Amino acid sequence: MLATSKRSNAIPTSAVRQLAAYEQEATKKGVKVLHLNIGAPDLDVSSVFFQRICAIESHQLQYVPSAGVPELIQEVQTYYKNMGASFEKNEIYVTTGGSEALLYAFIALCEAGDRLLVPEPLYSNYISIAKVVEVEIDGIPTTIEEGFHLPSKEEIVRHIHPKTKAILLSNPANPTGVTYSVEEVKRIAEIAKEHHLWIIADEVYREYIYDGFATKSFSLLPEVAQQTVIIDSISKRFSACGARVGFLLTKNQELAAIFLKLCQSRLSGTTLEQIGAAALYREDMDFIRRSIPEFKERRDVMCDLLAKVPGVTLRKPEGAFYLMVGLPVEDSLDFSKWLLTEFAVDQTTVMLTPGAGFYTTPDKGKNEVRIAYVLNIESIKKAVAIIEAGLKAYNQR
Template sequence: MKYSNRVTAMQSSPIRKLVPYALDAKARGIKVYHLNIGQPDIKTPKGFFDAVKNFDSNVLEYAVSNGIPELIKALQDYYTTYDMHFDSDDILITNGGSEALLFTMMAICDPGDNLLVPEPFYTNYNGFSQCVNVEVSPITTKAEDGFHLPPKEKICSLINPKTKGILLSNPGNPTGTVYTKEEVSMIAQIAIENNLWIIADEVYREFVYDGLDYTSFGNLKEVEDRVVIIDSVSKRYSACGARIGSLACKNKTLIAQILKLCQGRLCVATLEQIGSVQLYKTPVSYFKEVNEEYKHRRDVLYNELMKVDGVVCEKPTGAFYIVAKLPVENAEDFVIWMLKEFSKDNETVMACPAEGFYSTPGLGRNEIRLAYILNESDLYKAATLLKEGLEQYLLLPANSKVSPVEA
């Protein structure tokens, strides 16, 4: 049977494709510490579960396509705390931030168009764009620069007649980089001068450390007609399984176009929306506690990484990820080796090779992404195991290492 070029061209998720190696290690009785995926162990606020349990109706009906009014109002109130003021018809509820991204791409791009995206980037940007025959044009950033943006001239040189927008996450996944006010303003000016959309993936907005100021694209009046804010409850409230996302934009014509896509998929799950209303009523103190916890976890993992000679990594200032350049030729080889060959006291670590977070061939081959989402005790064990495993791996003769092709 023949399959579409669209689906065969899609890459497998670098976050999940090595899962069989982890399953095999577990079958051999080895405990695997998962630093490969952003699944927090922070407790989901109880209000979500209470709202679902207390739901009382004889029929579980379709919700309206744009989202239930109570959840849209909760989002309006949430944005107000960031001095962003949206009308109720500026917001659409989606099946996770993923659908918000996909629908936005479909609404602003035709097949063959492209979006500028700083790399490394959330790997599903590639998957979503390939689904709708849109190209990712990478803006390359470097570990040595803390993955901050290059000068305006460099970014502008990448724009062509098929460029429809700039897509970026802030704080960044996988880098943990928080863009400065100057960088945000630079992107805004580029968008105005070249008539581009800005797709601002801000799902990690609360996770900013070290007293840094955070600037949302939603705070820039001059680009409010071209900014689409992507959000989600997944990481903000440790509710990944709820699959509740949203998009917000003051360009009502764009919202009307995306609403047609929302109507085509009927609605977002009713019960998850009801639960998420309560998530957005969670006290601000929740974020303060969670923020301090993640900052502490970041320091534990970063400090252990920096004990290994040859590791290049700027301390991230947001989200809960670290991208580290390792003194190895192939990071995927190292990750597989950690799962197949290395253990201490029947424990090992699973990291995520970073090559799949790049669009430029060859980049990220010697980098890994780590998610500091475990409790302090487990994270310290995982960080120590990773350090010791890397030290052992570096002592191996080259011909004894397992290549991903052979594995």
């Protein structure tokens, strides 16, 4: 019989996009949807990106080097140098978004059946991408009450499995916004060192840190340099998600050679966006510094207003632009769906991301939602008012 593969059937439906059909329904009815569900900031990409692309003189569009366009690799090398991290050019690989970088890291480090250890709640696409290549994820439990900070070394080590190959974490983190202290970063490095694990450090939100909270990039820890992969991207740094330009960085030469083979297997990344990305690094590194005050204000307004909503649990996170929030409902998927299909204030409703998709542990996060504060202040105020009214109406049905 003709069948599709078991491994592809095991890939979960995207938690972020599973409500898309209901959203379309709402839109069809003329209801405006405020998107708190996806981490795509509403900021314009710096105009240098488009200017550079439209100034390309040759209209030949050939494959670029598999590892990436040299001028972009050069800029990324300089960017890291300015951070105090030293990467050679052949230690930097340009990928089609952070997603491809994660996929390649998982393939390079894990056999099918191997496992990754990840602080939970975790970025749901980690689960999907891992499943694509038959890698399993174990969560390190963290809680809203502790602001999703890491448990003790002993508690983390307890979750290492004989098949665990790497600790994967995002810092600042999606979906919680938690940013790990220097001590927490070093705790992870110590565990990796002692237990012979790779570190996959997803630092795409690196600059999104508020109130001067101190953390440290894993690229600055020489003691684990040979066992570290950095995942990076221009998506958040330059508000350019749709450009699909990401990066893999490692000081480990054996691993770098594998990344090159993986990049060669798909010949070439994109051309225009890589050239545009080089211009962003070269000409507008200030972009992120200009955006930070705006995101800080959004976070503060969002948290302060949500904290006043009866039954809501949250801690103000240190970074990124996400919050995991506990709601006074039993099933946040049902509530999110209800908001889209049966509720509106002034013909406007809110799209949330149900929390369960961010957990590998069954039954966890069922009363939680992830909120991305990527809208302007006025929309954030409106959104929280809708959530508050929605919770009241939903619980009185």
